[in-house]
Amino acid sequence: MKRRIVMSMLAGVTLLASSLLGATPAQSADVPAEFGTDWHDPITAAPPVAKPSGKSCQVTLAEAQFRDFTPYKGAYTPPVGCGDGWSKVVLRMDGKVKGRQYDRLGYLHVGGVEIFRTSTPEPSPDGIEWSVEKDVTRYSDTFRRGQDVEMLIGNVVDDTYTGIIDVKVTLTFYAARSVSAPGHPASTPGRSTAAPDRVLTLQDGTLTTPRNSERVVAEVYATGSGGGCEEFWYLSAPDPAPYSCKAGGGPYREVQIKVDGRLAGIAAPFPHVWTGGWSNPFLWYVTPGPRAFDVKPIEYDLTPFAGLLNDGRPHRVEVSVVGVPEGQSGWSAPVNVLVWQDARSEHVTGKLTRHQVGDLANSSTYTPGSEHRVDTEGSHRLTVAGYLDTSHGRVATTVSRSLTNTSAHRWTDGENQDTLDAAWTDGQSVTVDGRGPARTTRTQRTYTMDGSVTIDAGDRLRTVLTLGDRATVAVTQAGRRIAWSRLDDTVEGDAAWTLNVPRDQRQAVGTTSERYRLYGSRGCYDRSLTSVQGVLTEDRSGC
Secondary structure, three states: OOOHHHHHHHHOOOOHHHHHOHHHHHOOOOOOOOOOOOOOOOOOOOOOOOOOOOOOOEEEEEEEEOOOOOOOEEEOOOOOOOOOOEEEEEEEEEHHHHHHHOOOEEEEEEOOOOEEEEOOOOOOOOOOOEEEEEOHHHHHHHHHHOOOEEEEOOOOOOOOOOOEEEEEEEEEEEOOOOOOOOOOOOOOOOOOOOOOOOEEEOEOOOOOOOEEEEEEEEEEOEOOOOOOHHHHHHHOOOOOOOOEEEOOOOOOOEEEEEEEEEEEEEEEOOOOOOOOOOOOOOOOOOOOOOOOOOOOOOOEHHHHHHHHHHOOOHHHHHEEEEEOOOOOEEEOOOOEEEEEEEOOOOOOOEEEEEEEOOOEEEEEEEEOEEEEEEEEEEEEEEEEEEEEEEEEEEEEEEEEEEEEEEEEEEEHHHOEEEEEEEEEEEEEEEEEEEOOOOOOEEEEEEEEEEEEEOOOOOOEEEEEEEEEEEEEEEEEEOOOEEEEEEEEEEEEEEEEEEEEOOOHOOOEEEEEEEEEEEEEOEEEEEEEEEEOOOEEEEEEEEE
């Protein structure tokens, strides 16, 4: 892709997880010959957050208009009348913007804890509105006390880029306990979904856990962003390849977390495509790519290290991204640490019993020719194990993680033809062996990207792209599968527009479709959307 195009489309990206609301189809399926000045409000096929019945209370967290890089700062006060033992807490952001504006990234912190990160849609001249929901029950510990609030969706408003991003964020607290609504599957199965007892952040890069911690999970909201090449890290090429985005080791990236200098977790970053991505905002005006409005954190189970962490002293925790060229910025990776405590013990002791780090394999080979080519293969393995002596006996936890990445990147001189076919797998197994039969949760995540950008002699740019976000989860106990789920979120698009002409002469056309399927032992959800030239032509649900 010509960087003059990609950089201009993505340069404004800056940071805030979630289901996008607004499932009502357009009143008319009449499709114009090309994009006009208005289109359907942004929508995704993901299921809405299921809400319990019973009493609820609502609190406004933030209400702001973002014109620049000045964060909104406010104060949060816990709700009155719903107690502090909520069955669910749901965040909702309502946004609107009109005119001309880039995609932007935004974050929301409560008491220093990052609870929300998203990117924004690019607006129509006539204006758009959208809503995002996220289940934030896991942060209940943070919500039980008054806290400072900070939110930023960094933006630039001038005579050309006129879109002011207007948002309101609320929290709704549900006091009653209830099963999830029919047709909306509960969260994927695995270890206990009870909210953690504590939600911690790093203090000067260190973590001090309660001395009775019996489960520790770190979450990292990792995104490549900021206007440079790391926004599209999956396209970077090694020397001597003649490509506009370079990285010595090629496109392989891995997000690592270390405890006191020792590797504690590895993960494949999700290849986000923001709403100006792949040189073609017309792909994303109605339906964004997977997770573009729902930046999910990477989770690392650090329980094998809990015996070391429980000494009451601060321990250094570091997050880094393998493959980023030295001295180059572009990644944001804030850390929250979720802790479950043993209420019947003042001090839980334990030991790290196994720490096995495999060799990190990364081969990125350049082949010259009339069509330049970079082929990449990467992989890494890590296994850690430890035990804790809790009030309910000794509990051993083993965490194994395995990563792979393959990609074939091809382009012509001038990058007027640029294609990528890439896949990432991130497999994890967590076995907990204590009172009762051992339980193992296996999660296999697969991310795919298959696309091309072509610019012809008439300056007509066409993007064809398919993105996949897939995950399977299986829970076994005593050799028997007791829960499972399967997710498949696929977005396909084909859009074209003319470069270097006024906006009303671009003759832009585009078709984008999404199918989101989630099914398993807890139910089934299946929804498909299609939009053509900004008109929603299909909104179909059914299992």
